Amino acid sequence: MIRGKMPKVAVVVWDENYRVKGIVVSAGRGGGGFTRLSEADAEAPSLAAGLAEVWAQPEFREADVIMLSGFMPESVCFELPLPPAGYAQLNGLLQFELPRRLPCPPSELKVFFRRVGTAAVRVFAIRAPQWEKVVAAVRESGIRCDAIVHPFMAVTEEFAYFPGFVPGLCFRQSEPDKLMEPALPPDEAISGDLPETVLNFAASQKWSAALKYLSPLPPDLKPQRFRCLKAALALLLVLCLGSGVALGLRHWLDNRERDSLIGQALDGFDTALAQQTQARPGLEELNALAVKMLEATGEIDPLPGVAVLTTALPENAWIINFRSGGGGVMLTLLATGSSGPLVNKLNALEGFEVDSLRQQLNPDGAVTVYATLKPKGEKQP
Amino acid sequence: MISRLKIFWKEKRSQAVLIIALALLALVSLYVNLGSIHRTAAAPSADGENELRLRRRALSSAMIEAQKLEIPIRQVAASRQLFWLTATDGDPATEFRKRIEAATQYAGLTLKSIGAMQKTKLADGVECCEITIAADGKSDAVLKFLAALRDSGKYFFWKNLTLNPDNIRSPQFLMLNGTIKIVTVEPAAAQKLWGEN
Numbered sequence: 001m002i003r004g005k006m007p008k009v010a011v012v013v014w015d016e017n018y019r020v021k022g023i024v025v026s027a028g029r030g031g032g033g034f035t036r037l038s039e040a041d042a043e044a045p046s047l048a049a050g051l052a053e054v055w056a057q058p059e060f061r062e063a064d065v066i067m068l069s070g071f072m073p074e075s076v077c078f079e080l081p082l083p084p085a086g087y088a089q090l091n092g093l094l095q096f097e098l099p100r101r102l103p104c105p106p107s108e109l110k111v112f113f114r115r116v117g118t119a120a121v122r123v124f125a126i127r128a129p130q131w132e133k134v135v136a137a138v139r140e141s142g143i144r145c146d147a148i149v150h151p152f153m154a155v156t157e158e159f160a161y162f163p164g165f166v167p168g169l170c171f172r173q174s175e176p177d178k179l180m181e182p183a184l185p186p187d188e189a190i191s192g193d194l195p196e197t198v199l200n201f202a203a204s205q206k207w208s209a210a211l212k213y214l215s216p217l218p219p220d221l222k223p224q225r226f227r228c229l230k231a232a233l234a235l236l237l238v239l240c241l242g243s244g245v246a247l248g249l250r251h252w253l254d255n256r257e258r259d260s261l262i263g264q265a266l267d268g269f270d271t272a273l274a275q276q277t278q279a280r281p282g283l284e285e286l287n288a289l290a291v292k293m294l295e296a297t298g299e300i301d302p303l304p305g306v307a308v309l310t311t312a313l314p315e316n317a318w319i320i321n322f323r324s325g326g327g328g329v330m331l332t333l334l335a336t337g338s339s340g341p342l343v344n345k346l347n348a349l350e351g352f353e354v355d356s357l358r359q360q361l362n363p364d365g366a367v368t369v370y371a372t373l374k375p376k377g378e379k380q381p
Numbered sequence: 382m383i384s385r386l387k388i389f390w391k392e393k394r395s396q397a398v399l400i401i402a403l404a405l406l407a408l409v410s411l412y413v414n415l416g417s418i419h420r421t422a423a424a425p426s427a428d429g430e431n432e433l434r435l436r437r438r439a440l441s442s443a444m445i446e447a448q449k450l451e452i453p454i455r456q457v458a459a460s461r462q463l464f465w466l467t468a469t470d471g472d473p474a475t476e477f478r479k480r481i482e483a484a485t486q487y488a489g490l491t492l493k494s495i496g497a498m499q500k501t502k503l504a505d506g507v508e509c510c511e512i513t514i515a516a517d518g519k520s521d522a523v524l525k526f527l528a529a530l531r532d533s534g535k536y537f538f539w540k541n542l543t544l545n546p547d548n549i550r551s552p553q554f555l556m557l558n559g560t561i562k563i564v565t566v567e568p569a570a571a572q573k574l575w576g577e578n
Contacts, residue, residue, distance in 0.1 A: 063385075226389055233400050240407040247415065262429035269436035276443040283450050286573065289504040290453035296509050296564045297463045299538040303527040306544065310520055318546070325541030 008037065010060050011198045012051060012143070013151070014070035015165045019043050020050030023195050024059045025203075034199060047134070051141035062223045066145040067202035069154055069194070071165055072134060075126035076103065077152040079179035082121045087213050090121055098123070114153060114210040120179055124150045135221065144223040147207060147215035151194055152182065154201035160192030161185045298327070300375060304351055305329045312349060314341040317369075328355060329373040339367035346371055458575055465510075465536045465563040466571055473510050473565045474498060480533050481514060481561060488526035490518040490557070506570030510563050511540060517547055517556045530561070538562045 012022040020042045025034035038059030044050035051068075054060065078101065082093055094113060098106050102125055110131040113123045138148060151162055152171045159180070161170030170185040170192075201207060207214050302324040309319060313333070321332035329352070335342045339359055346354055352373040360368040390397055457464075465473055477498055485492040496513035503509055516526070523544065530537050542559035566574065 226385070230400070233404065237403055237407050240404075240411055244407075244411045259429065262433060265433055266429075266436060269433070269440055273436065273440050273443060276440065276447060280443075280447070283447060283454075285504075286454050287450040289507060289570075290457040290574070292503045293457050293464065293507060293564055294453055296503065296562070297460070297536075297538055299540055299562065301531065302539050302542045303524070303531055306520075306524055306527060310524065319544070320546055322544035323541065324539060324543075 008061075008064040009034075009199060009203045010064045010066045011195055011202055012054055012060075012066070012068050012070075012145075013165065013194050013198055014047060014050060016071040016073075016167060017043075017164075018045070018047050018050045019164075020047070020054050020070075021195060022054035022057065022060060023199065024064065025199055034203075046137065048137040048140035051138060051143055055141055055143050062144055063225060065202055066143070066223060067154075067198055067207075068138060068143065068145050068148045069151050069198040072126050072130060072150050074130045075124060075150060077122065077124045077150060077171065077182055079116060079120050079122045079181065081119055081179065084118050087115070087210060090115065091213060094121065094123070098125075112149075112153065112214050112216075114207065114214045116180070122153060122180070124153050126150075135218070139221060144221055145217070146202075146223065147211060148217065149198075149201070149207070149215055151192075151197060152180075153214065154198045155180065155192070156201060156204070157192065157197070160197060162192050162194040162197075165194050300324055300327055300329065302329065305373065308349055308351065312345050314345055317342040317345075320368075327374070331369070331371045331373065333369040333371065334362075335367045335369060336365070339369055342367075342369055346373070349373065351376055454574070461575055462535045463564070465534070465565040466568075467565055468568045468571065470534065470536070473508075473563060477510055477512060477561075477563060480537075481512060481530070484526055484529040484533060485514075485516055487529050488518070489522045490516045490526045492516045503564070504570065506567030506573075508565050510565055511560050513558075513560045515556070515558050517554065520553050520555050523555050523557055526557075534563075536563050538564075 008024055008026045010022065010024045012020060014020040022038075022040045022042075023036060024038040025036050038057060040054045040057040040060075042050040042053035044053055047070075060066075080094075080097060080101065082090060082097070085093065090113070094111070095106075098111060101123075102109060102111075104127075106125075108128060109125040110128050111123060111125045113121050116122045134148060138145065151160070151165055155171050159170060159172030161172075168184065169182045171180050172183050172186075173180050302322075305324060306322065309322070309331070313319070314335075316337050317333050317335040317339075319331060320334050321330075323330045331346075333342060343357065343359075346357065346369070353376050355372040355374045356370075357372075358370040360370070362368055465477075467473065470476065478495060481495060482492060493515040494513075495515075499511045501509040501511075518526070538561070540560040540562045542557070545556045545558075547554040547556050
């Protein structure tokens with residue numbers, strides 16, 4: 001029985017008279033049995049027609065697990081005890097074993113096999129033309145399936161007999177711990193439910209690991225699933241690669257443009273620096289000349305000083321010496337009586353400020369004032 | 382969906398692995414490519430920008446120094462009237478003395494002596510010329526002389542000037558001693574300084 005949540009499984013089985021039966025099931029919740037969703041029967045003049053008729057029912061979809069199983073003439077099924085090995089290794093072992101077991105040369109047969117338990121292999125061999133007929137019928141019907149297996153290859157029970165599907169033989173285990181083998185059906189009612197057997201096998205997924213050797217199908221018979229996903233992945237891949245290429249190209253172009261701009265800017269700077277360097281000696285020479293010329297013309301104009309002094313001095317004072325030069329005016333003044341008004345006048349002179357002032361009292365009572373004036377606003381050294 | 386994926390994984394394991402591998406490859410390729418872009422984008426621009434920064438700094442400092450050097454040049458350019466241009470103001474060897482004499486005459490000052498013109502070369506085409514004079518007169522005349530000299534040209538500078546009363550009892554009568562200075566500029570130097578003759 002199927003356990004756990006399983007996808008829908010569709011099996012299509014047929015007998016030697018091309019009575020075709022299709023069943024779609026889904027696993028029940030909590031590991032219950034199958035829920036039969038749809039069944040279809042067909043009786044057609046050919047296998048292809050019967051398959052197509054069943055497959056035309058709306059419940060049969062390619063997205064489900066699809067397994068075909070039915071009558072295949074000129075075939076043989078048996079089990080061989082072989083040591084536990086991988087399928088590739090088993091395939092090699094069978095190349096030696098089969099010629100002794102098969103009724104005709106293996107080259108005339110299509111041989112399929114799957115591992116049964118741990119130490120046995122079940123082999124199904126069919127004459128190649130018969131297999132091609134089955135494949136052609138399936139192709140003609142338009143069905144694309146996961147596997148086409150003989151019912152005996154799907155058998156998981158100890159024995160099975162499918163009246164009408166496998167005439168004359170049952171697949172049975174004669175004794176415990178013995179391999180299954182085809183045999184004539186015994187008198188007692190031994191029977192198997194073919195759809196149920198194939199459903200169980202299809203739903204068990206045990207065959208998927210052996211698919212390459214159990215039912216190798218041509219690509220056009222295999223279902224095309226996840227087409228959107230594949231297309232999306234391919235598109236994503238193309239987009240990734242495309243965007244990578246575009247980014248790389250953009251990066252390369254940007255880099256080239258940036259390099260070009262940097263180069264231009266560097267050239268511009270180099271040119272400007274060269275011009276500066278070239279102009280520097282001339283500029284320095286001119287600067288030295290300008291400095292000298294400014295120094296030469298930096299003398300104080302004595303006229304404002306003389307003009308101010310001639311009008312601003314008090315009545316009791318007069319200049320006995322006026323000397324300009326060196327950026328200032330040196331005065332020697334004589335005041336009769338108090339020198340206060342004179343000093344006040346000096347301190348209040350317009351455009352000048354007193355830099356130093358010294359007074360000397362003469363024997364005759366007059367006062368000699370020595371003053372140094374600087375133009376206002378001129379910084380003191 | 383998950384069951385489908387499980388089936389897909391079981392049935393098409395090789396294709397799934399291939400697709401995943403391709404997707405991973407694409408992601409890795411993209412990542413490496415982006416990383417490479419990031420690194421290579423950073424490296425040349427960093428070098429270039431460093432180079433640009435160095436050049437800009439060098440140019441900036443050169444320009445700042447040039448601007449400092451240009452300050453006195455601009456000051457000289459802005460004060461052309463302070464210099465005696467031989468092309469327009471005449472030959473200082475004769476004109477300098479004439480102007481002084483004219484000013485003393487105009488002011489009514491008695492020119493007692495006028496010295497020979499002394500030249501000091503400042504640069505090619507630029508000289509400092511000085512003449513020492515001695516004169517006397519009333520204070521009004523002295524003031525008039527100083528004003529006349531200044532009005533006749535701003536290029537007259539008093540290197541030094543000494544005024545003394547001629548007689549302590551008549552302080553309005555002054556003795557003047559001083560050195561008058563001009564800075565002469567030849568046409569070639571004027572061209573260099575101001576771009577004209």
